[in-house]
Amino acid sequence: MSNGRHLILDLYDCDPEILDNYEELQRLLEASLVMAKANILRIIGEKFKPQGVTLLALLAESHASIHTWPEIGYAAIDLYTCGDTTQTHRAAEFLKVKLKSTKAKEKELVRSTTPTN
């Protein structure tokens, strides 16, 4: 059984208007997940006051999430998938461009399904 891959993406200097636009973020998340060949089962989210959005996508392959802080131009994104068919780096690159981030930190964790590998 293959290990999980968990892409952790912190995006800075994003466009604050996009970060506070729930519908646009949902559209971008869906598009990025289709691009990554992930199977979306459900998406839920919350628009916070005075600003900020959270979106959580339940995937057949695990989950994806976006949390935004428009007031500082920051978005925290997770793309966690199991199986060998998804292409999360494509999704990450797409989101970076679409949120107009000029600085990004990216980290990929391998989530071992057994304690020894």
Place this chain on the structure above:
Amino acid sequence: MSNGRHLILDLYDCDPEILDNYEELQRLLEASLVMAKANILRIIGEKFKPQGVTLLALLAESHASIHTWPEIGYAAIDLYTCGDTTQTHRAAEFLKVKLKSTKAKEKELVRSTTPTN
């Protein structure tokens, strides 16, 4: 503005019956989040066939997730919170005990809200 703390927990040798019990897992996730002083806004999930469960909790402070693979006794858990009031380590310890895991890997990431800190 304080950074996010993202606790990444891989639990091995868990009780496979608990890992395949949707209602019990939801009860345990809710209890752990209450213990961590997190504010749960919504929880969604999926029971997979032939086995396995995913639960995603949308929190006022970010999110929590559990993915289980009963066939190998493995659970992948994320507890991601922003703000200074949550106590995710308590939740992690509680879940380890309740899922009867005998081996665990735990990693805490600081999700910086600015690129320089």
